[in-house]
Amino acid sequence: MSIKDTKYQFLIKQYKHNIYSYALxxxxxxxxxxxxxxxxxxxxxxxxxxxxxxxxxxxILKTTHNLCIDYLRKRTSAMSKELSIDDELENFISTDKxxxxxxxxxxxxxxxxxxxxxxxxxxxxxxxxFILYEIHGYKYKEISSAxxxxxxxxxxxxxxxxxxxxxxxKNYELQEFV
Amino acid sequence: MNYKNLSExxxxxxxxxxxLLNEIxxxxxxxxxxxxxxxxxxxxxxxxTVADTLQQYVVTAKSVSEIDLEKCPExxxxxxxxxxxxxxxxxxxxxxxFYSVFFAKPAISAAATAVLVFVIVLSSFFNDGINTSxxxxxxxxxxxxxxxxxxxxxxxxFAKTKTTLxxxxxxxxxxxxxxxxxxxxxxxxxxxxxxxxxx
Numbered sequence: 579m580s581i582k583d584t585k586y587q588f589l590i591k592q593y594k595h596n597i598y599s600y601a602l603x604x605x606x607x608x609x610x611x612x613x614x615x616x617x618x619x620x621x622x623x624x625x626x627x628x629x630x631x632x633x634x635x636x637x638i639l640k641t642t643h644n645l646c647i648d649y650l651r652k653r654t655s656a657m658s659k660e661l662s663i664d665d666e667l668e669n670f671i672s673t674d675k676x677x678x679x680x681x682x683x684x685x686x687x688x689x690x691x692x693x694x695x696x697x698x699x700x701x702x703x704x705x706x707x708f709i710l711y712e713i714h715g716y717k718y719k720e721i722s723s724a725x726x727x728x729x730x731x732x733x734x735x736x737x738x739x740x741x742x743x744x745x746x747x748k749n750y751e752l753q754e755f756v
Numbered sequence: 757m758n759y760k761n762l763s764e765x766x767x768x769x770x771x772x773x774x775x776l777l778n779e780i781x782x783x784x785x786x787x788x789x790x791x792x793x794x795x796x797x798x799x800x801x802x803x804x805t806v807a808d809t810l811q812q813y814v815v816t817a818k819s820v821s822e823i824d825l826e827k828c829p830e831x832x833x834x835x836x837x838x839x840x841x842x843x844x845x846x847x848x849x850x851x852x853x854f855y856s857v858f859f860a861k862p863a864i865s866a867a868a869t870a871v872l873v874f875v876i877v878l879s880s881f882f883n884d885g886i887n888t889s890x891x892x893x894x895x896x897x898x899x900x901x902x903x904x905x906x907x908x909x910x911x912x913x914f915a916k917t918k919t920t921l922x923x924x925x926x927x928x929x930x931x932x933x934x935x936x937x938x939x940x941x942x943x944x945x946x947x948x949x950x951x952x953x954x955x
Binding site for chain 2: 594603744748
C-alpha cells in the first residue's frame with residue numbers, strides 16, 4: 579500500500595460523512611449528494627499528492643461546497659422530477675436514529691425532523707454556514723476560508739439562520755398546539 | 757448595554773432590543789462569553805420575556821445539537837474505486853494506523869508527546885538525584901589532599917630511584933667494569949704489538 583493510498587484512505591475515513599452530509603443538506607437530494615460525494619472522492623484521489631494533509635480539511639470542505647453550488651446552479655425545472663430528500667431522508671433517519679438512540683422520544687424526533695426541514699429551507703448562504711457550524715462543528719475561521727467569506731459574515735449568517743430557525747420552530751409549535 | 761435598567765432593553769413596542777436578542781441567542785447556543793452568560797442569566801431571573809426567549813432558543817439549540825451527520829453509504833466508496841480502475845488499494849497498513857493516530861487527533865498526539873518528554877526529563881532529573889556522591893564536601897577535600905600527597909611520595913621515590921640509577925648503578929656497576937675491560941683489551945693489544953716488533 580503506497581503513501582498515496584494511505585493518505586487517501588485516511589482522508590476518506592475522516593471526512594466521508596462530512597462530505598456526504600453537507601452535500602445532502604445543501605442539495606436536498608440523495609442522488610445529487612451521491613454524485614457530489616463521489617466527485618469529491620475522485621478529486622481527493624487526483625490531488626492527493628499536491629496538498630498538505632493537515633490543510634486537507636479546508637480543501638475538502640471548499641471543494642464540496644463549490645461542487646454543491648455548481649449543482650444548485652445547474653438545477654432547472656427538472657428539479658420537481660428529482661427524488662425528494664424527504665422520503666429518502668425520513669426513512670434513513672428513522673431507521674438510523676431508532677437503532678442508535680432507543681430513548682429518543684417521538685417529540686424530539688419530530689422536533690429534529692422539523693429542524694432538518696427548516697434548515698433545508700434556509701437561503702443557501704445561511705444554510706451552508708449553519709450546517710457547517712452547528713452540525714459539522716467547524717470553527718468560524720475554517721468556514722470563512724472554505725466558503726471564502728469574512729469571519730464577520732460567517733457570524734452574521736449564523737445569527738440570521740438561528741433566528742429564522744427559531745421563527746419556524748415557533749410557528750411549528752403554535753400549529754402543534756392548535 | 758445597560759442591564760440594570762430593564763426598560764432600556766426593550767423597544768417601544770415591547771420587543772427585545774436587537775443586541776440583547778443576539779446575546780440571548782449566543783447564550784442559548786453556548787458560544788457566548790462567560791460574562792455575557794452571567795449577565796443574560798441574571799437578566800432572565802428578573803424579566804419573564806428574557807427568560808421565555810432564552811428558554812425557547814435553548815430548546816431549539818438543544819435539538820440542533822442532537823442532529824448527527826448523515827452517514828455516507830459504503831457503496832459510494834466502492835463505486836469510486838471502480839471508477840479509478842482499481843488504482844486505489846483498500847487494505848490497511850502500519851502507515852495507515854500511523855496516519856490515523858497522528859493526523860486524526862493532532863492535539864492528542866501533541867499532548868501525548870509532551871507528556872512523554874516531560875516524564876523522560878523528570879525521570880532523568882530524579883535519577884541524577886539518586887546518583888549523587890554519598891561523601892560530604894570535607895571528605896572529598898581530604899581524599900583529594902591525601903591523593904595529592906600519595907602522588908608526591910611516589911614522585912619523590914621515582915626521582916630518588918632515577919638519581920640512584922644514574923649515579924650509582926650506571927656509573928659504578930656498569931660503566932666502571934666496561935671501562936676496565938676496554939683498558940685490559942687495549943693493554944693486551946699494546947703488548948701484542950711490542951712482541952711482534954721484537955720478533
